[in-house]
Amino acid sequence: MQPYLVDQRRSGVLHRWVPLVLLVFGAKLSLEMARGEIVICNYEKFHLFDSMYRPRTDNFCVFNDVYLGSDVKGADFLASSLDYRRVAFANSKFPQVPPSLFKNFDDIRELYVRRCSLESLKITRLLEKVYAGGNRIASVQLDGNASNSLRELYLDGNRLQGLANLTNLPALEVLVLENNPLLGNVDFGQFGRMERLWKLDLERIGMSRISNGLKRPLAELRRLDLSNNALTYVHVRMFRTFPKLEHLWLHGNRLYYMEADQVRTVMPSIRSIVIDDNRWGCGHLAALGKQLRDRGIIIRHGDCRAERAVHRVCCSDETDVVDMRYLIEMGIRHETHFQQEVRELRAENDMLRRDLERLGSRLGELMANLSRPAEPVVVQSGTEETVDGQESGEHPEGNDATASFEEYDEEAGNEK
Ligand SMILES: *[C@@H]1O[C@H](CO)[C@@H](O)[C@H](O)[C@H]1NC(C)=O
Ligand SMILES: *[C@@H]1O[C@H](CO)[C@@H](O)[C@H](O)[C@H]1NC(C)=O
Ligand SMILES: *[C@@H]1O[C@H](CO)[C@@H](O)[C@H](O)[C@H]1NC(C)=O
Numbered sequence: 001m002q003p004y005l006v007d008q009r010r011s012g013v014l015h016r017w018v019p020l021v022l023l024v025f026g027a028k029l030s031l032e033m034a035r036g037e038i039v040i041c042n043y044e045k046f047h048l049f050d051s052m053y054r055p056r057t058d059n060f061c062v063f064n065d066v067y068l069g070s071d072v073k074g075a076d077f078l079a080s081s082l083d084y085r086r087v088a089f090a091n092s093k094f095p096q097v098p099p100s101l102f103k104n105f106d107d108i109r110e111l112y113v114r115r116c117s118l119e120s121l122k123i124t125r126l127l128e129k130v131y132a133g134g135n136r137i138a139s140v141q142l143d144g145n146a147s148n149s150l151r152e153l154y155l156d157g158n159r160l161q162g163l164a165n166l167t168n169l170p171a172l173e174v175l176v177l178e179n180n181p182l183l184g185n186v187d188f189g190q191f192g193r194m195e196r197l198w199k200l201d202l203e204r205i206g207m208s209r210i211s212n213g214l215k216r217p218l219a220e221l222r223r224l225d226l227s228n229n230a231l232t233y234v235h236v237r238m239f240r241t242f243p244k245l246e247h248l249w250l251h252g253n254r255l256y257y258m259e260a261d262q263v264r265t266v267m268p269s270i271r272s273i274v275i276d277d278n279r280w281g282c283g284h285l286a287a288l289g290k291q292l293r294d295r296g297i298i299i300r301h302g303d304c305r306a307e308r309a310v311h312r313v314c315c316s317d318e319t320d321v322v323d324m325r326y327l328i329e330m331g332i333r334h335e336t337h338f339q340q341e342v343r344e345l346r347a348e349n350d351m352l353r354r355d356l357e358r359l360g361s362r363l364g365e366l367m368a369n370l371s372r373p374a375e376p377v378v379v380q381s382g383t384e385e386t387v388d389g390q391e392s393g394e395h396p397e398g399n400d401a402t403a404s405f406e407e408y409d410e411e412a413g414n415e416k
Contacts, residue, residue, distance in 0.1 A: 037075045039066055046088050048112060048131065051152055051174040051199060060088040060112065061105075068094035077101045088112035095119040109149075121155075123147060133157050133176070140165050147171070155180065156201070163190050171196060178203040178225070188241065189213030196220050203249070204228040214241040216351055221245055227274065228252035235259040240266045240344075251276040251301065257284060260291050272298035275313060282308055282315040289313065 046060035061079045066089055068075060077100055084105045093116055102108065102124050110129045113121075118135035125143045133156040140155070146168035153169070156178040163177075163186060172194045177183065183205040189212065191197060198220045207229035221242040231253040239245060245267050250258075255278035263270065273292060280288075289311035292299050304314035 038078060039063055039075050040078050041087065043079070046086075046112070048088075058086060060086040060110070062088045062090055063092060064090050066092040066094065068098065070095055073098065073100065075100065077104050079105070084108060086110040086112075089116055093117045097122060114154075123150060123153075125149060128152070130154065142166070142168070151196075167191075167193060169194055173197060173220075174199045176201040177205060179205070181206045183207075185209055185211060187211040187213045188218075189215070191218060192216065194218065199223045201225045202229070207231060210234065210238045212238050212241060215347060216354075217241040217243055219243060222269075223247045225249040226253070230254055232279075233257050236263045236266045237344075242267065244269050246271045248273045250274060251278065253277075254279045256280060258288055260288055263292065263297070264295050270297055274299065274301050276300045276302055276304070277314065280310075280313065280315040282310050282317055285310045285313060285315040 041061035041063045043059060043061050045057050046062055047055060047057050050056045061084065063077065066075070075098055077098065084107050087101070087105055087108055087110070089112065092113075096118060097111070097113060099122075102122070107126065108124065109126055110131075111127055112131040113135070114131050115134040118132060118137050120139045120141070121130070121132050121135075121137050122141045123130055123143065125147060126149050127147070128149050129152040130150065131154045133154050135158050137155060137158040138161060140160070142150075142165060145165065148171055150169050151171055152174040153166075153172060154174075154176045156176050158180050159182055160177065160180040161182045161184075163183070167190050169175075170193050173196050175191070175194070175197060176199075177186075178201045181204060183202075185207050186202060186205065188210075191200065192214050195216075195218065197218055200221060200223070203225045204227070207226065208231065210226070210231065218241060222244055224239070224242065224245060224247070227249040228251070231250065232255060234250065234255060234257075236259065239248065246269050248267075248270065251274045255275070258275070263273075275288075275292075289299055293311065299311060300313050303312050306314045308315055308317055
């Protein structure tokens, strides 16, 4: 390992730090750092995985072996190169990302802090991708409670208990919340502002029922993972707000009943619904499997090794237990069915009315434009979200040289 390689040719920024750098050069930072310690990152090729779990390699400034106690203000973070935009911590440990990192790297767009024992996470305004899986994060804070930049957020394997602070993310495309067992029942309505979301991973979050309070459809959502939860009953209409949904993961739940006769109407784009590893009774599973497969929908990802299987999905013949439960459930459903439909119609009506209002105002604009064609009409787009946070402190002097940054290249392999 070459800990703090300072490349003099590209580090005009740093020359004045060099004496200080040399002081810590070679020092083992695996000891808890003393106040005022300076840590330099190393510009290198860094390996990570993209939103489709494909390996990705990119230039990151990497901090190695940074160990901080509860007083994370102790260290000062600097770069050995000019690329301040992607920062990673490897083999490091601290309860929160030290504030001085954001101060010194004030143009940071990607932050990689997997397995750093983080307990809380702050997301600054320019961050576009945050990899924060495998920590102990219980609280997340957004600068100004919102971000118009964040496109990918990975919070898998943490201790989140709620998403209240994570709702105002209009640019978010990928949200991975897998393995946050304390999260429990999450209402899809909480993702309502994420209009560009195409991947939502809610595997293993302790969900026992689906609630969908979305007022408008999430028109881009293509992948929804609800696997390894405790769902018992699914009606495809619960997914009516995801018109482009292609893949739905439901395996590893306790499903014994799924109502799917409207599947093609509700989910016209659906290609696979993974239903393995549930509590299916064989009778219902045979009908359900046929229904889905007749419509060209793939239903499993593994082979059942148990004795009883239908469509190679495990099931049980102890239908007296299972079917009793679902008959009772269905009885309850039928009573609430009517109310449910009224609620849905009402929501759809609201949606249509809002669309109509929008069209009306555009028409008004058009008329106004037509009646005075010579004058340029300035129309303010009132829909843009604004953030009311403040700029993060003063710029450290070292960052003056950031003007010569190469353009940040959009991630190439972002398959949609
Ligand atoms: C939500 O954000 C507020 C500050 O904006 C913070 O005090 C609180 O701890 C956060 N809560 C969670 C659960 O993340
Ligand atoms: C941010 O959101 C949290 C949770 O909804 C709320 O408690 C807090 O007051 C909000 N802070 C601001 C600055 O709006
Ligand atoms: C009206 O004109 C303005 C300025 O030329 C333009 O930005 C706006 O889109 C027009 N509105 C419509 C509805 O065409």
